[in-house]
Amino acid sequence: MRSHTPRLALAGLFTLLAFNPAWADEVQVAVAANFTAPIQAIAKDFEKDTGHSLVAAFGATGQFYAQIKNGAPFEVFLAADDTTPARLESEGATVKGSRFTYAVGTLALWSATPGYVDDKGEVLKANRFQHLSIANPKAAPYGLAATQVLDKLKLTEATRGKIVEGQNITQAFQFVSTGNAELGFVALSQIYQDGKLSGGSAWIVPAELHDPIRQDAVILEKGKDNPAARALVDYLKGPKAAAVIKSYGYQL
């Protein structure tokens, strides 16, 4: 048994090498937290189809900005907004012309309680809740969009004392899912799976009530010579990725 072990290990190594094409590269990606689930699904297909591998870090867009400006080794950036990639581009931290919108977020008013949120959002006007959860509008595009919706509906004053802010959209979702806030504005992608609501009740907020939540991607300076970075960006624009992105409740 013992004498077989090294030979088995060696055989395994050859197998791995054989299935890993010689041109395979690795790409380091900074991904906005709200895009966690879709990118994981996309990464599987991407690695199978292209042979490249993808290493993703998930976090807040503002933090990624600070890290990228301070030398973080990311090669592709999938942001939660369109301003941060634009800013990086104007500061010369990206590959010129690589910026594009990979997904448009959909805002949803959601409650963990089934039947609590009606499909017209009347629950907001009825105003019988104690806490309305939103993402921090200064930092998160979904938070900004939520305040725009309240403005449009002329509910800003009425809800002022009831708004609780999560630092990001994930936390805004958490406040609602744990029942601490009866309802909140979340990303549809958080409550949507395989084209339907995964629990509770929701109102998908009409797009005209807020500025579009464009999520832009960009190839960063560090990734300019990495073929895998280019390959990922191309793959995201392709039909296979688009189908996955849509299934999570994003638009394109």
Next chain:
Amino acid sequence: MPLDASDFGAIWLTLKLASLTTLLLLLLGTPVAWWLARTRSWWRGPVGALVALPLVLPPTVIGFYLLLALGPHGFIGKTTEALGLGTVVFSFSGLVIGSVIYSMPFVVQPLQNAFAAIGDRPLEVAATLRASPRDTFFSVVLPLARPGFVTASILGFAHTVGEFGVVLMIGGNIPDKTRVVSVQIFDHVEAMEYAQAHWLAGAMLVFSFLVLLALYGSRRGKSAWGAT
């Protein structure tokens, strides 16, 4: 100085939170520390470990469990709702509860050490001088443990000022209610308002340094805690 009203609101709120938390911790932590320092009970280990947990747990873990426990589906939240108090998440009281738990070891452990350092002898002396155990506690133990109380207060206060994760999880970032300095700094960084972030962060740095300086400065030559 680029600080605005919301920054000063956050500073004021932070000082209020830290003061109240420290006061409550001294009241709650003193009996706990006394018990831990004196008991020979089997429970000493488990209780000591429980009190020390916030030292090693990420604050977000504490915050997450508090969010669940204090929320309408949690057992504490259900109790407070049944009592007609509503839930304390997203309120100043909620932050106080979270901070008390989070800063507990920073108050209990210095007190416990101070009590343990006193030893049995001064207590025995006091008993033979007709002081009841309660009398002894106030007339002998508290004065002898004074350096421990100073350390505990400073650490409890400073640690609460520096608290972030727990507040983040259960605060809801409400101005003047739950938006403390550390969260405000995070907000500024997130929103790329680096000037304001610098001012607040720098102030915090100076504050923390001064606190530690006071602590280590006062410790010099203060080893004789017990009776001579």
Next chain:
Amino acid sequence: MNAQIHARLKVARGDFTLDVDLDLPGQGVTALFGASGSGKTTCLRCLAGLERAADARIEVAGTVWQDSARGIFVPPHQRPIGYVFQEASLFSHLTVRDNLAFGYKRIDPALRRIHFEQACELLGIGHLLQRKATTLSGGERQRVGIARALLTSPSLLLMDEPLAALDAPRKREILPYLERLRDELRIPLIYVSHAQEEVARLADHLVLLEQGTVLASGPLNQTLARLDLPLARDEDAAVVLEGRTGAYDEVYQLLDVHLPDSALKLRIPHAPLAHGSALRIRIQARDISLSLAEDPRSSIINRLPVTLRALSDQGSPAQMLVSLDADGHPLLARVTRYSCDQLGLQPGQKLWAQIKGVALLGQ
């Protein structure tokens, strides 16, 4: 015997057991004497209530302090005791005055029998009152500790080797204060010690402890003279006698010391002392030689007629220890076995004891 302190104690702790049943006089100084580990401190702590013996009955002056059979345990702060620890254990956060006042102010003014100035005067600490406890010397600390205990006006004083932590000069500094205490205050004192010198000077009653049991308990001079106790086996075996000063010979500088209830006296080279003052003398066994007849030609001036009470070889092939009676006062003499046989010593025999050296204790 006026047995006012009764203590029956059973303590089992690891491999240490204490099993004693003591009846102690309710007056004077009782020494608990024994090697370390003999259980003397444990006895004292049980009396104070600092330790709670599982099986015990303690009764002092008619009051029950502990009776495990009836579930009675009076906590230490409710027992009318004064306790002096080996280290003075002054409160470091208080001044000397506040240390002294700690117990004093907790005593009902109507029940105070010892007053602040009196205690300060008795222990000579009046000049230290403003000092911090931490700035005192070892001897000063212990004097303050004793005064502090006295100021609770205790019915029973307990001292746990109060001199053991001090060097010889400090011991000499404090012993006179303890003698004053014994002579001027009528408070029974139980004194734990393993130093013969202190016991000889202070004790009236001696309790000998060994490995948690009582070997002997009785008046000091009788107990010291008992041949069956390990004390007599000691190289420094000695008896202690109470005496009273008599005439003084100015020419030869000799002081007469009369033994009570007896016509016997000893003449001791010494400075003059007030006539009639009480004092203690110690005579070591090795300083006494025996002869069959009085020998006026001897250089030894102290020659007493004695009756031989008992002989013991103490396990030694060369030496014999002889217990003597000098008109009701016990004496011990150490002589060679050879002399024993030559003189044909036997109990009941009339002899002359020649005393080579007498120590006046505490002078």
